Amino acid sequence: MTGYLELGLFLPSTRGGLIIAKGTPPQNEPTWELNRDVTLAAEAGGMDFVLSQVKWRGYGGETRHWDAALESFTLMSALAAVTSRIKLFASCAVRTVNPAVLAKMAATVDQVAGGRFGVNIVAGWNKFEYAQMGLWSDDDYYLNRYEYADEYLTILKRLWSEEEVDFDGKYFTLGACRSEPKPANPLKIVCAGQSDGALDFVSRQSDFSFVGRMNDTPEQLAAVVDKIGGMAASHGRQVRSYTLLNVIAAPTDAEAEAERQTYLNNRDEDAIQEFLRASGMDVNRADYLKLDPATVTFMSIPCIAASYDKVAAYLDRLAASGLHGVCLTFPDFSTDVPDFIANVMPRMTSRQPL
Template structure:
């Protein structure tokens, strides 16, 4: 399998800290201003992408602030020059015609740097309290598959006639389409069987939640083997929380500090668990090992010395991961540390190649 060039991205802080909410080094701030400044700094530091998660209400605690993803994505598109902007979308919240139009608008504001991250919902109150309802897991994915097929074809400029279980669309076309490429990219999250089927048929990139290398390699092998028709080969991204220091012991101490702080969020996590569909594979995976961060967090193993973390990233890349969507805490300081200490090491390792490194270690 040919792996695309390695890219690094950051999770926007749309609902506050990623590891622990009671950290004196990371005061709660989900404001537009904080997220704008964070993404502009990431672009300046050389990060390639940002993911803006979508929630209408805060998934951890309803009285906490929550940034709106799509208005923020449009605003940041106008203020950046290079970084890819990925906005998550839950299909039940937007009709596909409306969402496709929004996506094309941000695509052209950004000059071809926009992408959709399709997420088929896990937070029950977000839909139930709005009167939308919260269908069973596989039914949500069936809806999402029909939804994205409509969105994708409209974004490509097709004059669409569509009749399905959920949507009936007659002689509908959107203009302008993307002025820079065929359409915005489509990322898909979820690891259940319906999710794998959906991404194989309709996605460009599969977002995998943080977990050990062997597990990730198995997931990639499974989905990469599925039929894609005439579509290009699927690409792969990984969510991961990073704790890197000069030495392994320093990194472990920093990780233990975050674990201790995260334990204080137990009441909040209990509410989140109660509100989550138990069939969501992400939540099942996250129970396997102690970790901090969302979407798998430190389960990906990017905790250690600078050299250890760089080597693990290279191993994931060799297994097929193209994009690392990263979390840190405190975010700005650790994002800068990663850019200054880890990214150069990864690039250096890639430029030397494994044979040269092995020869050097034997010398």
């Protein structure tokens, strides 16, 4: 049976979003006004959440893709103040912020948001982002990043619930550490890691997991959803799965496909090469990304380009595969979000009241 599918936005907080192509769109500037306006449109249109990523270095090229990126926590705090219902997730690169600092940042944003806030835990995979600020001392960090994240989360959860925390770990030491205010309710934790270490971390520490690779079928997604659900159940926990999806929707398949081709034809080869160079250090992605250079234009994120009817039907299939929600990204958020709300959401059976 098809469940209710949550829908959210992967906010346009980085230049170019998830399409490495020249032209406008997709190279809309990641301004506060754009992010505020699309979040308000998503909230008014009945969407469930927005998430912003954390990025410290882009890929250059003619488009200077991702070179500009709004900081995630400060952005979400401002969005918390201007919204009232939609859930908000900021991303934390655990390598960059001491957990005692992050505990207070998150509790503060959650207070502004009235309990609508959660944290996306980013272990960090791009050495260039962290090496440039002296935070990647050696490549062992990459190998042990989810062990590091695990210690980090253990500390966060204790600071959010205990009066004083003593901790003597491999990476962190806390002595009678205090943190107030406490969040009114436990904050929801998201993680999008795909590696074995990440799945183990997710099953023990997070509430939501992002799953899915470029060419996964809904059936393959269902298998991953089941796997994570089973791993979490073995720890007496529940983890809900989401996926990230690039959407190009139009009245007809032909129009959507023509738009997709435009981005492929205008792809920024230099920025793509830099993205591959950075990704090549990630052993999980290296071979995978080199299979089909053209689709790297969409940054290895699944992309559907189709009519409103077919996009709605595809989302319903994702709901049927056990996914709890989908995080959406678009070439041009300012026009595509209202278009999606008006023309795709009403066609989805997985958005009708149960």
